Amino acid sequence: MRIGELAARAGTTTRALRYYEARGLLPARRDELGHRTYDENDVKLLRQIRTLQDFGFDLEETRPFVECLRAGHPEGDSCPASVAVYRRKLAELDALIGELQAVRATIAVRLASTGSEPPLCELGGREL
Amino acid sequence: MRIGELAARAGTTTRALRYYEARGLLPARRDELGHRTYDENDVKLLRQIRTLQDFGFDLEETRPFVECLRAGHPEGDSCPASVAVYRRKLAELDALIGELQAVRATIAVRLASTGSEPPLCELGGREL
DNA sequence: GTAAGCCTTCACGCCGACGTCAAGGCAAGC
């Protein structure tokens, strides 16, 4: 299939696909006209990229997963490099969530001290 | 005081201060040489900006707080506009934290299903 | 023939919050 069809099937754009190729993430074969050609496996690779992107992974972080799939593994996260990225991401998420909760708590305290009434009866008690 | 001293006292840079002025956030008086001049109150305004920035507020969101201080209130969050920003920020934080926790949970499950051993004995059980 | 609809390669635009030169002015110390 060509770039437009692949983009449509993965819910993205041709521009994004060319960008991935430029980054070396999703190279394409070419037909005799110079048009990019993709197969079913590329759909799988692209879906992996998009899923991880939705999770907040940046492009470089998706690379190990894509290479894992391309190496023949049925899942992109079956390889050590992918697992390492998972672990790093979990640590990052924990740190980030912790910071955000701290900020949330601080703002909640400041908000309460302004003496302005809360929306209704509840105080919206969150953890931390 | 001049721009360099103010920057140093607030732990920021002259470039940032000129940027704030260009955005109309922290205008400066000028001396006879055309140099920017600031007073103690500007230190307070700038500290308010930096604090909120550290909390993840973007510049425009700090504006109500700064204007509140400039209006003579002892605290930047004593004004309705500031309180409104607090409320919006709390909602944003709750939404964001929720998404991040969902992603964290998903990744944790995927990681567990890779069969790779966790770092040590604990599974790092978080909420959700 | 020509318009539509794919595709190609540049290459600049965008967002936020500045960083980083460049070119110059003014004042103080040696």
Next chain:
DNA sequence: GCTTGCCTTGACGTCGGCGTGAAGGCTTAC
């Protein structure tokens, strides 16, 4: 007089992940 150190304005660079437009080529449908 010359250097050092502060300041000025202006303008381009950064980062990520593309969006958007230009200028053109090929094929298919009318």
